[in-house]
Amino acid sequence: MLTPEEPTGNLFSKYFGDDPIDKKKNRKERRVSTSVDNQRQRKTSSQTVRVYRGPGDPESLETNVFEPAHAENNKFHIDPENPGVVLIINQEYFYTETMKQYKKLLPDKSDQLEQRVGTEKDRMRLINTFKKFRFKLIVEDNIKHVDMIRVIRKTVASVRKESSLFICILSHGDKGFVYGANSCKVSVDDIQDMMCKAHLVSKPKVLILQSCQGLQCINVSCQNDDRDQAETVATDGPIKLPYTANLLTFWATVPGYAAIRNKEKGSWFIQSLCEKMESCQDRLHFLDICTRTSRDVSDKRWNKGPDEYRMCSEIRHTFLQDFFLPKMTL
Template identity: 30%
Template sequence: MSAKGTLRRNKTDIQKHLCGDYRLILNKVIEKNLITEREYNNLKSINKEDVEGHVVELVDKIMNKGEKCCQSFLNLLQTDEDVETTFPELKDIRLNDTCLLPEPTQACSADNDDVESKRQNKEEQYQLNSQPVGLCLIINNENFTDGINRSGTNKDAESLAKVFSWLGFRVLMCTDQTKDQMAQVLKYLASPRDQSQPEEFNFKEWFGTGFIDRHQAPVHGDAFVCCILSHGKQGVVLGVDREPLSIKQITRTFKATDKSPLTGKPKLFLIQACQGQQIQPGVLLQDLEDDDCPSPFIPEVADVLVAIATVEDYAAIRHKTDGSWFIQSVCQQLKEGCQRREDITTILQRVNDEVSQKEASSKPGAKKQMPEVRFTLRKRLVLSP
């Protein structure tokens, strides 16, 4: 069934539940750009309508915008944490009858072309078959030795833990690491024969709804994710001792070797840290061949993706309560895009777009942020819940 058909079939129940907090759902749809600023203002100020009337107008507006908008609205109802908490009854409504990413229709008779197509698709995508899928390490630097703390970083750590646990990863966290401690824990996870005991690194592990002390040795799977939440400067992240660790050194620690358990496997680095002190302004838009020869060898820096909160020289914005623009967008876009079986680069492109549209000042265009993604992935990386 189409998204619009699903929305139409469940329209009465959806409207009944959304009446519980109309302002919240209205703010959510404008955040996701499902309606324009003008439509938002009109819906917010309808006269002679009760709350139910406002909700009816909103849902009708969404349905009139077509299939794509309806699908985005259904995704919002199913994946947004605030919506899930405020409207728990929505779980009882069958909103997932529509296929978030339609499966290709198979011919009645399987021929050689079908077999070859499946083989090529498998070769072009990283295979994630291990249980758990892999390790997700979060380095969460909040309390710095100079007394300057990073308020809001725990919200980012929790959001990352929830989404990567949902995606099948074992999530470990180290807090308040110096530059040397960060380097040591990364080396430990990259070196299969390292004899250090996990207790030395004070790992905490995400378990259900929070982090607990855990001393079970980490074991790699088919993918690795490293999230670093800290202060930073151009090309580096800072330990809590204000000493710099270069992003290049971080990624090179996991370069492919004959003995590495991660050789040939995807390695993602998500970095929430300033890359300078400048505030990035906005600009008003005026108008809207290689040999195909397989080889048994891969470059040692292959299979890496680095996503940084901001381009070099500029600051990254973090709310003291709600967390950072970048990490919160990453987590939300993962929840939405992974259900549609989108690859990671497509999802992070949406993050770039979403963060770029945010405003950090009452004056439009005065304070902006532009994340940066660079990668040497050789295949599509699709993470699934």
């Protein structure tokens, strides 16, 4: 059970109602010395160059050279023993909140949000994938919007020795919002703000959203691609990104459109992301993994009567360094 951690300021009133609560530089002329020669030799060994002396020449060769010493500064330091914390919020069942103070947070339409059949597949796939990378896991199911706020704040505050933070939200959503189990909205902007605390400024933070950003589906002409039939598919239904360092937000779909979820296999987006993480591991940085996921998702098709639909994921980030996952355990 969560220990409530009361938000302050505008966030409290928005979601909880009105209740109170050098190295000095060497400037001398060039010197001729063994140490300088050694330094130059190390500096020139910073790339791989091919020396070519003509076709069929057996003396053609490759010279191996090391990466520059500063290359490590281009990567986040990830402790393989404490790579990060992952919070998974999985919303499958929904009801309509009856408290008057939360009425303004309910969907515009009076229809109750439907059960998200198939989300359990995504939940388990995320758990199994992040376990392989030795991440610390926190999983919450079917929680109200106020509990979403509390658990996000508590998780963010708990990240100390860990090298990164992931928050994965599987829910219904709309433009700029995701829903709690009580059908109350939580702003994605506010979630991003909660993730960007001073003690995490130099650490990679990733927000993954399997939810709609609208009601439309992208209609495409028929092609021979990876397709899902209408009876096995459902949808999870423009966000301003505040300036924050080292934050990546990966949406299942672009603003104005629905996110497609296979009721039997899980969502295209989460299943593809986990597959790419496991297959690429530490060979690609996470932004490239997201790009490959987006391409894979965009190749899929959903047949619905005479029409065919597709998805296009969206990536926004303020990463200042490359984020490589640790090697995966077997």
